[in-house]
Amino acid sequence: MSEKILRALMQLFAIIAKGAEQPDTRRLVVADFLQKYLNADQVDNYLQVYDSFFNELEFGTTDTQRRKKTAVSSVKVIVICNQLNEELSPRQKVFVLLYLLDFLHSQELMNEQELEFVNTVASSFNISEGQFQEMLDFADPNTDPALKANANLLSITSHKAATDLAGKRLIAESLPHPVFVLRISSAALFLIRFMGDAGLTINGQRLAKNKVTVFAPGSSVRGNTIQPIFYSDVARCFMSHRADEAVSFEVKDIQYRFKSGKLGLQTLRFTERSGHLMGIMGGSGAGKSTLLNILNGNNPPTAGKVLINGIDLHKEKAQLEGLIGFVPQDDLLIEELTVFENLYFNSRLCFNQLTEKEIADKVLQLLNDIGLYEARDLKVGNPLEKTISGGQRKRLNIALELIREPSVLFLDEPTSGLSSRDSENIMDLLKELSLRGKLVFVVIHQPSSEIFKMFDKLLILDVGGYPVYLGDPVESVIYFKRAAAYVDAEESECLTCGNVNPEQVFSILEARILDENGNPSGERKVLPKEWNERYQRLLANGKSEAVEKTKPVINFHKPGLWKQFTIFLQRDFFSKLANTQYLLINILEPPLLAFILAFLCRFSLEGQAYTLGDNRNIPAYMFMCVVVSLFIGLTVSAEEIFRDRKILRRESFLNLSKGSYLFSKIVLLFGLSAFQMLIFVWIGNTLLGIQHMHTAYWLVLFTSSCFANMLGLNISASFNSAVTIYILIPFLLIPQLLLSGVIVKFDELNPIISSRAVVPLPGELMTSRWAFEALAVNQFTRNDYEQPLYTLDRAVSLASLKKSWCMTLLNLLDEVEHSGPNVNSNWEVLCNELKAKQSQNNVAALPSLAHSDKATWDALRIYLEAVKGQGGDEYNQAIEARDRFFVEVDKQPGGTDAMNELKKKHHNGKLEDMARNPSFDAPTYQIENERLVTTIDPIFRDGVAESGFRAHFLAPRKYLLGSYLNTFEANLVVIWISTILLGFALYFDVFKRLLTGLEIQFGRLLGMKRKKQIK
Amino acid sequence: MNARILAPALLLTVIACSNPPANQEPAAATTETAKDTAAVEAIDETKEFKFSMVLADIPSPLEIINVLGKSHARFDKGLTNGTANESRYTTSFKRGLNFGVYAIDLGYLAANDQFGNIQTYYNTTKNLAGSLDATEGFNKVAASRIKNYAENKDSVMKVVDEFYTQVDQYLRNNQRLQTATHMLVGGWVESQYLTLNSVKGMENGEDLKKIKEQIFMQKLHLGKIVSVLKDYEKDKEFMPIITEMNALNSLYQAIPSSASIDDATLASLTEKVTAVRGKITN
Secondary structure, three states, rough: OHHHHHHHHHHHHHHHHHOOOOOOHHHHHHHHHHHHHHOOHHHHHHHHHHHHHHOOOOOOHHHHHHHHHHHHHHHHHHHHHHHHHHHHHHHHHHHHHHHHHHHOOOOOOOOOOHHHHHHHHHHHHHHHHHHHHHHHHHHHHOOHHHOOOOOEEEEEEEOOHHOOOOOOOEEEEOOOOEEEEEEEOOOOOOEEEEEOOOOOOOOOEEEEEEOOEEOOOOEEEEEEOOOOOEEHHHHHHHHHOOOOHOOEEEEEEEEEEEOOEEEEEEEEEEEEEEEEEEEEOOOOOOHHHHHHHHHHOOOOOOOOEEEEEOOOOOOHHHHOOOOOEEEEEOOOOOOOEEHHEEEEEHHHHOOOOOOOHHHHHHHHHHHHOOOOOOOOOOOOOOOOEOOOHHHHHHHHHHHHHOOOOOOOOEEEEOOOOOOOHHHHHHHHHHHHHHHHEEEEEOOOOOOOHHHHHOEEEEEEEEOOOEEEEEEEEEHHHHHHHHHOOOOOOOOOOOOOOOOOEEEEEEHHHEHHHHHHOOEEEEOOOOOOHHHHHHHHHHHHHOOOOOOOOOOOOOOOOOOOOHHHHHHHHHHHHHHHOOOOHHHHHHHHHHHHHHHHHHHHHHHOOOOOOOOOOOOOOHHHHHHHHHHHHHHHHHHOOOHHHHOOOOHHHHHHHHHOOEEEHHHHOOOOOHHHHHHHHHHHHHHHHHHHHOOOOOOHHHHHHHHHHHHHHHHHHHHHHHOOOHHHHHHHHHHHHHHHOOOOOOOHHHHHHOOOOOOOOOOOHHOOOHHHHHHHHHHHHHHHOOOOHHHHHHHHHHHHHHHHHHHHHHHHHHHHHHHHHHOOOOOOHHHHHHHHHHHHHOOOOOOOOOOOOOOOOHHHHHHHHHHHHHHHHHOOOOOHHHHHHHHHHHHHHHHHHHHHHHHHHHHHHHHHHHHHHHHHOOOOOOOEEEEEEOOOOOOOOOOOOOHHHHHOOOOOOOOEEEEEEOOOEEEHHHHHHHHHHHHHHHHHHHOHHHHHHHHHHHHHHHHHHHHHHHHHHHH | OOHHHHHHHHHHHHHHOOOOOOOOOHHHOOOOOOOOOOOOOOOOHHHHHHHHHHHOOOOHHHHHHHHHOOOOOOHHHOOOOOOHHHHHOOOOHHHHHHHHHHHHHHHHHHHOOOOOHHHHHHHHHHHHHHHHHHHHHHHHOOOOHHHHHOOOHHHHHHHHHHHHHHHHHHHHHOOOOOHHHHHHHHHHHHHHHHHHOOOOOOOOOOHHHHHHHHHHHHHHHHHHHHHHHHHHHHOOOOOHHHHHHHHHHHHOOOOOOOOOOHHHHHHHHHHHHHHHHEEEEE
């Protein structure tokens, strides 16, 4: 009792006594009263206080005077009470009122004046009249509360006496006399009154007959004949449950064995019903998290089962979807969004049946309930940049689950890292939930005494997964003390302050044997197994609870796949929008890079104006564009999934669609890529004067950027740390650079890999090569100048090559003639080439190549000359056609000069060098793989049918399934196909599995090595 | 000279001089008429024979350039055809003509020790050869040789002469007579243009005398060229040039002797040659 209350009481007593007829008797009563609660010194002290107050007051002798004074004193009372109102909590006010009543009842009757007086006090304390009347009746020693049954009254009786009492009832076996409980809703406490004489204690203090005592949370009524009656048992009776929300949670002999074979959880069995708060405690390595993951449905037990209302949790998961809530220790918040937004988007994923407004209202309501309403528009931030406090974060995390109102809620260490006030707040919240009918399981570490007492049941696990206690928390202290044969085993709480010390339990549990020096050694006095056996015996004596069998109502309506997709998209979009740094970098990066690139590449000849035609850096620019697009695409996406991994785990727990999530990410990233590449192309191409090709460039860069996005997402989903991901990026990009065909030509690589006829295999795998080739081919063949000329130039080139081909073969024929009739490689090449190109060389019939002899050689010579002649004719025709074109051009206004202007503006010389690859040193045709190959004029030669889709670098068309496809479109399609394949890989976690497999193999290798070393 | 001895002598010279690469058939052995497709240039052995015969003893136009170089005639860079004009030669006709022009310019530069510009002109000539599909000639003359001998006049001259000849031979041997003719015309006109414009204001002396002798000799050469050009009169593109060449020929044929070349003659020749050259390089 605090001094304030005592002083207030003294004042009030003085006022009452003053108006009484025999003030001295009253003084005796006050002394008596004080003695009940205080020690001798304090009694004297406060009596003096009382006396001083008493003497201050003046009351008249006549009736009128007295009445006047009473009126004045009433005013005084009100003044005192108002003061007290401000200083006392509702609970304390009830206490004061009780003491007053107790005081007044210490004499037999209360007179009218006194009644009025108490009434005044009650009303100024803002206690409703009805409630006050109930209190009055309840506290009146002359009335039997049973006769005045009301909604706030609970009778606790034994079975036999139950029949004739109305109203709420709680059965306590072998209770000798009834106990009545009155609920004071305004103060959230109960008043208790025992109708019998002796035998019951409350919190260690003897319950006197007819004396009204306060029944606070955490208290229990005990007796020799009865099982303890706990506060929560009483509180539960006042809760109205809906029958369809009742859930019973049965754990039937579950056991869990790790993959290594070790037992993680020993056989455990219990049943719990809704409306309970169960705590799970244990030292490190006891198996708490393992147990939690089994109970919440994540991991199935290796033996036994978990039933909810008779439905197997692990085998028939679908039926119970949404019933269970799980709040892990990790933060599941999206940092960039506000408190409201986090909860809002989460709720939209759970309540498909509500409109957006309804959901928003629900969210605000919940935020209000848990005290986060004022913080609703604050950004969540991260633990390093705190915008909201740790306690608020934790509450928000819990709110994410709460909004669904799951009937069963699991929390993993919700109070870790919080101040004691915050911890209590959270536990209060959880307790309230349990009182409202939820079943709540909490894994907790080092709870304070207050919190410890809040639990209805406590499960303690010892190292190795052994359950060693299941029951009332406060009882656990007694249980362990008894087991350790403590002298004061029956004392669970401190007698003075009511404090329970949970540490006592663990110090007994984990007590170590002392060695010869008296220091604790590493060995335990009592092994977990032994505690477990003791526990089994305890279980055997326990009672079994009734089990619900009806299917519970679930408040969880998952939206469909498409809706989930839109919600994910919105959430991600807003979160990105709110992250200013991210936005700035990703939007400014492309234009900046484009500007730098184009600016540096803008070469012009000395003293001359800039023209595209003379810019020697155009191929380099194109290559860098591709590199930039890949790089940007990769870095933007590399961390995406990694950042969300905790949230993903939760969402898989809720069985939300992974596909929708991935698809939303993809859409967002692709959109970003499109935008970035648009700016990039616009700035870069404009600066360098590349005209009329913006769309084509954008298409190519967008495609390759999307590919990089997909690749990045795959990495993001496969690795454990952000650092690893970023280290990987250069390893992915460097091959793309080298094998693009630009830095190192494909025919100049290491001879083992390089090839002239087709792009070597490593080059086929590089997106950079496909993208650059598309850009280059497009730029060369489709620019405004070359477009009308292309076919003409092509005809000339092909005819010229034909002539060279003939001459080379004629040379070969000479060599064959010199070396004699034996079949050698030259002859092979000759045959292969002639057969391959037979259809094109249709001017004469190909002689039979069956034998390598003089006759064949002569015939071949004639044939080849004929073909060469055909080539010559084709060449002349082609040249003539081309000349005609230019003659026509000359006749146009502007003539050749205008054409040349056009050429300078659209046709780049350096690119032409690359595309035509003229060679003055080497022979046109060379031998490779018993065929003739050339690297000249790649841009005019189509891919050959016999190579299938594979063609040489910069081929303008590729052959596929009987028709020729333009390289530009074909290459884009190839890149998109690879992007889609990566998408599938992402969905099926292909890379992650590969990695895990590799890790296991590697681990085994190391393990074996280590074993060998130890041996 | 006695025509009866001349013809077989020339024929022998032709056979002796024309050394086709080993795997090329001599044009005379070609009898197949299967190639009678609608080609602009049908393989006409008569034409070819005539071409070879007629032009067999015309020296390379570079010869006169050599003489010019050895003399003290003033060098004028402005006389050469600017390399920037290359982009204007879009038809094979123009390309052929100007290939000859640039090759002669290259010789002119080399003969006058103007090594700084040699690489550019070499490149231009090479490009034109490429677009004429006549690079085989260049293949035999490695580009590095130009670079290496850049500072040595005689070597460079030798290289230029070599590739000019190679290209010419290649064209002739591969039924590219028309292009060869273009080349010849362009080269010859350019050589005359350079010579005539260089002698302006030159003092009378040994040098001028030698040059005048060279100019007089062109009378013979031009006659032969014009006779070959008769076969190309049907060519619309070629026709204007041929007309000019014919007019020029009449001027040349009117010169009685090298000594009789006086300033007036030089002036009229220069004017005409410049006009033709202008048409070629335009």
